[in-house]
């Protein structure tokens with residue numbers, strides 16, 4: 001559905017050229033929710049803006065729904081853009097227009113007749129859950145409602161692709177979740193392909209099927225969310241995964257335990273599906289002469305499935321602890337021995 005080949009974007013600034021995106025290749029399948037995560041300045045906004053040519057690449061090809069966007073004339077591009085909706089962090093609504101008129105705006109531009117427009121706006125208002133708010137102005141709406149208007153407007157011309165530029169970053173956690181639920185709902189109902197950029201792992205965890213991690217203009221890691229969460233390879237990815245699996249209190253608790261039991265080991269166990277149900281800890285205590293203390297445990301639900309992480313302290317004689325770790329490894333549970341300098 002979407003492919004990016006060798007994309008670069010270089011901005012000329014007074015301090016010299018800046019390569020905001022520096023050689024990105026991505027393939028996104030139809031119907032996928034694809035998340036791109038990275039810190040500020042990684043190049044996410046520039047990348048997503050190249051998917052509808054709001055920004056033209058300096059090098060490389062962008063193909064969306066079978067069309068090579070970088071090769072289209074301005075006229076052809078206007079048409080192709082109707083297949084690509086976009087929503088923004090600060091909603092970008094027209095403040096002097098009502099909800100209905102904001103949603104109708106792209107239909108007016110596309111030359112849709114008034115009677116058809118009204119019908120379509122009613123459908124969209126229902127789809128995004130804004131019944132009864134059609135005559136309100138944006139200033140009378142909550143942040144979540146404003147983003148619902150943004151989503152309805154983006155979907156007005158039945159696009160195949162929805163681009164979300166930090167769409168929930170200005171919202172509180174509860175509203176964020178309700179907007180993310182709405183995105184999943186329209187992905188499933190309409191088969192829409194969704195590409196979102198974010199700096200929050202929670203957004204990736206909750207709704208994405210695939211994730212790409214960006215750092216300094218490049219994609220440093222990508223894959224299905226479960227795989228990337230279970231076995232992050234790059235340091236940047238590990239940092240993002242920690243946002244979810246390892247809250248700050250855990251790090252503090254681990255440091256304290258290591259100080260109290262210098263002879264022991266702290267290990268992080270990661271289980272998926274059935275593995276999570278095996279009585280591993282009971283077996284450890286029965287079969288080895290060690291003490292097992294649970295530091296923190298958590299089950300993380302992701303869009304397709306869930307996985308568990310458990311931090312345990314193993315205390316006992318070095319040899320016995322090592323034997324226990326080998327035993328866990330043989331159980332096909334991912335084990336990482338934690339050491340903090």
Ligand SMILES: Nc1ncnc2c1ncn2[C@@H]1O[C@H](COP(=O)(O)OP(=O)(O)OP(=O)(O)O)[C@@H](O)[C@H]1O
Pocket residue numbers: 011012013018019020038039040041042043044045046047
């Ligand atoms: N129009 C521009 N002119 C010059 N430099 C730019 C321009 N747009 C972006 N950049 C630079 O390109 C790099 C990537 O910026 P970009 O906004 O794409 O990153 P980001 O990951 O989306 O971060 P943020 O979330 O802070 O926007 C930054 O160093 C930024 O300063």
